[in-house]
Amino acid sequence: MLRILFAAVALAATLALVDHPDVAFDSEALLSPVAVVESAPAPTVPASTSTAPSTLATVVSTSPAPAPKLPAPELAAPAPAPLPTSATTTTPPTASVAGPVTDPDETAYRFAVVHKATGLPARFNPCEAVHYVVNPKGAPPDAVALTQAAVNKIVAATGITFAFDGTTTEPAALPNAGPDRRAYQPERYGSRWAPVLVAWTSFAPGGLQQLGGLSNSPIAEKDGKLVKFTGQVLLSTDMPLPQESVLLHELGHLMGLDHVANPRQIMRPGDLSGEARWGKGDSAGLRQLGREAGCLSVPPPH
Numbered sequence: 621m622l623r624i625l626f627a628a629v630a631l632a633a634t635l636a637l638v639d640h641p642d643v644a645f646d647s648e649a650l651l652s653p654v655a656v657v658e659s660a661p662a663p664t665v666p667a668s669t670s671t672a673p674s675t676l677a678t679v680v681s682t683s684p685a686p687a688p689k690l691p692a693p694e695l696a697a698p699a700p701a702p703l704p705t706s707a708t709t710t711t712p713p714t715a716s717v718a719g720p721v722t723d724p725d726e727t728a729y730r731f732a733v734v735h736k737a738t739g740l741p742a743r744f745n746p747c748e749a750v751h752y753v754v755n756p757k758g759a760p761p762d763a764v765a766l767t768q769a770a771v772n773k774i775v776a777a778t779g780i781t782f783a784f785d786g787t788t789t790e791p792a793a794l795p796n797a798g799p800d801r802r803a804y805q806p807e808r809y810g811s812r813w814a815p816v817l818v819a820w821t822s823f824a825p826g827g828l829q830q831l832g833g834l835s836n837s838p839i840a841e842k843d844g845k846l847v848k849f850t851g852q853v854l855l856s857t858d859m860p861l862p863q864e865s866v867l868l869h870e871l872g873h874l875m876g877l878d879h880v881a882n883p884r885q886i887m888r889p890g891d892l893s894g895e896a897r898w899g900k901g902d903s904a905g906l907r908q909l910g911r912e913a914g915c916l917s918v919p920p921p922h
């Protein structure tokens with residue numbers, strides 16, 4: 621009796637929805653109780669209620685048959701990634717190269733003087749201090765500080781110790797304008813090689829007005845190697861100059877570097893405006909002129 625009553629209620633709801641076709645409903649969900657009633661064993665019903673099944677049958681026959689429930693489609697599992705084969709696990713061949721890639725700036729240096737037989741450059745002995753003096757006559761007010769700052773950059777690049785011996789009155793020895801500078805001056809500096817002289821002077825007497833600076837140094841040969849032991853660095857008073865850059869450039873010559881065409885090196889000729897610092901090529905060349913090149917034998921002063 622309860623099952624029939626339940627079915628009648630469900631059918632009443634179905635009829636109400638059928639009368640309003642604009643209402644969307646799930647016919648399968650509403651008719652599922654009826655399916656339960658029909659599949660259950662038929663109970664014994666008194667004759668007075670025999671019209672209910674007939675009404676039920678009539679109502680069910682006017683509704684569309686519920687669509688059979690189809691099993692949910694099985695989703696195909698993603699295909700597993702193919703296992704690597706010997707072709708994919710083999711390291712690809714490395715492109716052949718001639719050698720390590722080198723920054724062209726690092727090779728932008730030249731040595732001013734080299735030994736004809738060995739090709740080794742002329743340089744100072746890095747195992748003893750290089751002494752220097754400054755003549756402040758005609759120089760900028762900060763000439764000593766300017767020189768010491770530039771020398772410190774030489775020390776950092778070469779590893780060679782420099783010793784400042786103070787100021788001097790020794791005049792510059794300009795090329796083409798008198799005798800060369802004497803490398804041994806015991807009356808002025810004692811029984812040793814004269815220190816490196818840094819001075820400012822007019823280049824006009826030597827006809828060198830176009831130059832902003834110059835440097836020179838005597839060179840001795842000993843044991844198949846070329847060694848420097850003194851020199852001078854001169855800056856012109858004939859024209860306004862970027863003092864720091866010119867001084868650093870001329871100290872590079874003193875140590876043994878020559879001009880290079882690379883515009884990013886301080887050893888470039890011509891315009892030296894800009895920051896006074898070593899380029900990569902300058903630094904590479906100075907390392908080969910410095911402590912890592914090893915000690916040299918210096919001839920005794922005479």
